[in-house]
Amino acid sequence: MLAFAEQYQVPHVIPTKFGFQWWQYILSQDNLLQSIFSSFLIALFTTILSMIICLPAAYALARFEFKGKRFFLFSFLLSNAFPKIGLYTALGILFYKFQLMGTLAGVIIVHILNTMIFMIWIPSSSFQSIPIQQEEAARDMGAGPIRTFMQITMPAAVPGVAVSGMYTFLGSLEEAQGTLLVGFPEIKTMATSMYGIILDYPPMAGAVFSLLLVIPTILLLWGCQKIFGKEIFSGGISM
Numbered sequence: 001m002l003a004f005a006e007q008y009q010v011p012h013v014i015p016t017k018f019g020f021q022w023w024q025y026i027l028s029q030d031n032l033l034q035s036i037f038s039s040f041l042i043a044l045f046t047t048i049l050s051m052i053i054c055l056p057a058a059y060a061l062a063r064f065e066f067k068g069k070r071f072f073l074f075s076f077l078l079s080n081a082f083p084k085i086g087l088y089t090a091l092g093i094l095f096y097k098f099q100l101m102g103t104l105a106g107v108i109i110v111h112i113l114n115t116m117i118f119m120i121w122i123p124s125s126s127f128q129s130i131p132i133q134q135e136e137a138a139r140d141m142g143a144g145p146i147r148t149f150m151q152i153t154m155p156a157a158v159p160g161v162a163v164s165g166m167y168t169f170l171g172s173l174e175e176a177q178g179t180l181l182v183g184f185p186e187i188k189t190m191a192t193s194m195y196g197i198i199l200d201y202p203p204m205a206g207a208v209f210s211l212l213l214v215i216p217t218i219l220l221l222w223g224c225q226k227i228f229g230k231e232i233f234s235g236g237i238s239m
Contacts, residue, residue: 002207022204032193036212039190043172046111050168054119061120062127076117088181095182102186110178118167126160127153166220173216
């Protein structure tokens with residue numbers, strides 16, 4: 001309601017005038033449009049790189065047993081169970097040493113670290129549910145390990161990989177604290193720009209920007225539900 005309000009004052013319960021004034025204002029600000037573009041670009045790179053790094057690890061965790069496996073999986077949950085400011089402070093020290101502060105690469109690394117739990121836990125569960133006999137049959141027919149993975153394992157795991165990719169993309173879009181510490185002021189995203197909008201603009205502008213953050217989430221959730229069905233969200237993760 002706030003996003004479409006042009007006049008909204010006490011004691012009125014609802015706005016007395018609706019319109020697109022604040023939408024036009026937000027979309028006319030070059031710095032805000034740049035933050036929107038940067039958010040989607042970073043989220044896209046984060047998702048692709050996270051898949052490249054994490055899917056082999058997820059497959060190894062699903063197929064092989066080794067000492068410390070459960071603790072390794074638990075470590076991803078542990079790092080997301082507490083406020084991350086301590087983790088970001090430690091990362092900041094390392095990033096200063098490697099000259100990653102204020103760089104796009106540094107921000108993407110932070111986003112990947114925050115979303116690894118999605119890209120490892122969910123695909124690992126999907127790989128684990130695929131009978132290993134299918135892979136063994138393909139190998140017996142002469143297929144190499146890469147061909148077996150790409151033509152036998154990966155197609156069966158696509159729903160889980162797609163959902164993990166969706167969560168990774170959305171998690172990157174909403175990441176703010178690490179981006180502020182590592183990337184600000186050179187790298188601005190929608191999530192970090194929200195701080196300035198809330199402080200410097202009327203509530204209606206913040207509501208518009210909030211909707212711009214929410215709309216991609218709704219569209220991605222709706223798309224995955226239509227393609228893969230409701231079961232993909234309600235089935236849970238078994239490890």
